[in-house]
Amino acid sequence: MPTPLTLTPADLARLLGEAHEGPHYSVRAALALADGQPPPRIAALVAGLTARKRTLWTAVAGVTGTPPPPDDAGLTRLAAWEQEAARALRPGDLALRLDGRTVADGLLEHVRETLWTAGQIAAHAGRVRLA
Numbered sequence: 001m002p003t004p005l006t007l008t009p010a011d012l013a014r015l016l017g018e019a020h021e022g023p024h025y026s027v028r029a030a031l032a033l034a035d036g037q038p039p040p041r042i043a044a045l046v047a048g049l050t051a052r053k054r055t056l057w058t059a060v061a062g063v064t065g066t067p068p069p070p071d072d073a074g075l076t077r078l079a080a081w082e083q084e085a086a087r088a089l090r091p092g093d094l095a096l097r098l099d100g101r102t103v104a105d106g107l108l109e110h111v112r113e114t115l116w117t118a119g120q121i122a123a124h125a126g127r128v129r130l131a
Contacts, residue, residue, distance in 0.1 A: 005108070009094065012107045013086035019114040020079040027079070030118040033125035041124045049117045050075045056110055057082055060103055064093040 007015075020027045027049070034042055054069050061068040066088065069081055086107060094104035101109075 007094070007104055007108065008091060009087055009089040012104065013083045015111045016079070016086055016107070016114070017083045019111050019118070025115065025118060027075070027114060027118045027121065030121035030125060033122055039124065042121050045117055045121050045124070046075050049114065050078060052113065053078050053082060056106060057085060059098055060106070063096045063098050063103065064089060
């Protein structure tokens, strides 16, 4: 059985930041592929990711006692906020339980989801360019 991955709050903040702002294979890079107004499918992916970030971080705030995410933040501002929020977590916060898993596992799953969503955005942006 593999040894579980141990991440610090700073590690998770960096992973979240790279998933959103990295130069390649990130949400920002994928959105850059869409010229002009994003088509409805890309807009729906962005709205869904924004909602899931807000839901996750509201739950994290509930178990850690940290501030919840801003209600009025769009995806870019929320992604910047979540990096700072992850960095501000205490190491013990990562072991707290959140919906049947640890906070650390929930955040790591969210990194994967963010990257998956970036891939979906890039795929849809590519279809628009080829049309």
